[in-house]
Amino acid sequence: MTQTSRPEAVIVAGGFGTRLLPLTERRPKHLLEVGGVPFLEHQIARLAQAGVDHVVLATSYHADLFKPVLGDGSRWGVRLDYVREEEPLGTGGAIRNVADVLGDDPEGAVVILNGDILSGHDLPGQLRDFETPRDGQRVDVSLHLVGVEDARPFGCVPTDASGRVLDFVEKSDNxxxxxxxxxxxVFRRDVVDLIPSGRVVSVERETFPGLVAEGRLVVGYVESAYWRDVGTPEALVAASREVVLGLAPTPAVAAAPPARVDEEASVGDATVDGGSLLLAGVAVADGAVVSGSVLMAGARVGAGARVVDSVLGPGAVAGAGAVLEGVALGDDAVVADGVTVPAGERVPCGERR
Known part of the structure; x- marks a missing residue:
């Protein structure tokens, strides 16, 4: 089968980012910086590299903040459209909600990305596999699958020797x-229109199992490249660190070990390493140690403080001699001088400890 148009893409970016609180109290998770740029820039750049020329953002929470950051897509050579959900519709509902702005080629390929996954998998390879019929039958949907050591916390997707998906199995001890x-x-364009409109739909629990039950060809594209769900403060910090250190794919950001420090940041006589990210207006005082952490715009670290594997939201402050390890500070949160914050703590926006 020959594809008659260039692939399009939809990024599902409507989630509230609850797992990333307090960092998402004032902004969508998709715009949090990873390795020096808003997370969605990584995804858009990777889509452009794969030959996609039209990207649709399915937004909802803080929808007005996306376009001022990402613009019209011309930076990446793509056309970027925005479609807002008035109420949450689930993964399938969000995809169906943008159908009117997609092309009309029924055989066209539509790449769908969850808006919180950083992946280095071979998307062009998945698209080529998508266009390869099985026994003369076209592929309707392709799913990127990864193998994990322990699949018990996840839903599993068994496939046969040809890659055909056989079932969708919920979490199990075995x-x-x-x-x-x-x-x-990757969806065939006309399959997008099969998703019911105007209601909540889960592709994982409803769309995919339904297509398999109908005998449509749903295949798995199995690959073990870099893959990370950037859905918690800990994962955000780890992903940013891995991008800076060159351990993760970087289509939008050049790696700059041992840290990436914005030219408008000030680090004084401090130690900044471990793949840390320091954005514009950050100030780190003499004698402080910042390692493997993300300091967002305007954050400040006092003299002799220790900030390890942590994230400081915009304007947040770690006072002189403070100790933060594995901590997330929301916007304008303050940790007073000499205070040690328990590991794993999340300090809400504007709160003082």
Whole structure:
């Protein structure tokens, strides 16, 4: 089968980012910086590299903040459209909600990305596999699958020798396979229109199992490249660190070990390493140690403070001699001089400890 148009893409970016609180109290998770740029820039750049020329953002929470940051897509050579959900519609509902701005080629490929996955998998390879019929039958949907050591916390997706998806199995103490859904799909354009409109739909629980039950060809594209769900403060810090250190794919950001420090930041006589990210207006005082952490715009670290594997939201302050390890500070949160914040703590926006 020959594809008659260039692939399009939809990024599902409507979630509230609850797992990332307090960092998402004032902004969508998709615009949090990873390795020096808003997270969605990584995804848009990777889509452009794969030949996609039209990207649709399915937004909802703080929808007005996306376009001022990302613009019209011309930076990446793509056309970027924005479609807002008036109420949450689930993954499938969000995809169906943008159908009117997609092209009309029924055989066209539509790449769907979950808006919180950083992946280095071979998307062009998945697209080529998508265009390869099985026994003369076209592929309707392709799912990127990854193998994990312990699949018990995940839903599993078993496939046969040709790659055909056989079932979708919920979490189990005895998984039928170690293959799990990695959050990148390719839909045939006319299959998007099969999703019911105007209501909540889950592709994982409703759309995909329904297509398999109907005998449509749903295949898995199994690959073990870099993959990370950037859905918690800890994962955000780890992803940013891995981008800076060159351990993760970087289509939008050049790696700059041992740290990435904005030219408008000030680090004084401090130690900044471990793949840390310091954005504009950050100030780190003499004698402080910042390692493996993300300091967002305007954050400040006092003299002799220790900030390790932590994230400081815009304007947040770690006072002189403070100790933060594995901590998330919301916007304008303050940790007073000499205070040690318990590991794993999340300090809400504007709060003082």
């Amino acid at each position: 998984p039928v396979t170690n293959q799990i859904n990695a959050g990148c799909y």
